[in-house]
Amino acid sequence: MFLFVQKENGYQGYSLDQVRHISYQLTAAIKFLHSMSLCHTDLKPENMLFVDSSYDVCYNEKMKTRDRVIRRTDIKVIDFGSATFDDEHHSRTVSTRHYRAPEVVLGKNFKRLRKCNLNFVMLGQFFSQLF
Numbered sequence: 001m002f003l004f005v006q007k008e009n010g011y012q013g014y015s016l017d018q019v020r021h022i023s024y025q026l027t028a029a030i031k032f033l034h035s036m037s038l039c040h041t042d043l044k045p046e047n048m049l050f051v052d053s054s055y056d057v058c059y060n061e062k063m064k065t066r067d068r069v070i071r072r073t074d075i076k077v078i079d080f081g082s083a084t085f086d087d088e089h090h091s092r093t094v095s096t097r098h099y100r101a102p103e104v105v106l107g108k109n110f111k112r113l114r115k116c117n118l119n120f121v122m123l124g125q126f127f128s129q130l131f
Helices: 002-008 016-035 115-129
Strands: 048-050 055-060 065-070 075-077
Touching: 002 065, 016 075, 016 115
Parallel strands: none
Antiparallel strands: 048 075, 055 065
């Protein structure tokens, strides 16, 4: 997902409808993880993959470029290597630096952090990158 925008499509983001669909799926995935008392702790664009990465090439009149438009925006969340359950030990360093919650950057006690803080801070940063 990340490489599609960055390398394969010349930093052209997704349409609003595609962003909505991706956002809905990611939010549902996080809700499911939280229902199992599981925190991913390393959500980032590189850890989300398209189920089908086929695309169409369309001419962009405004930019005078040929853009790739992903056909289906169904995603899968991957890389659960640093995921932890609520009752397990948590490392002091969680998530990739650019997606860390402010509480983690400030060195607050991780045990007192709500699991959703980590994932929802990442969501805001991630959604802004999709455009």
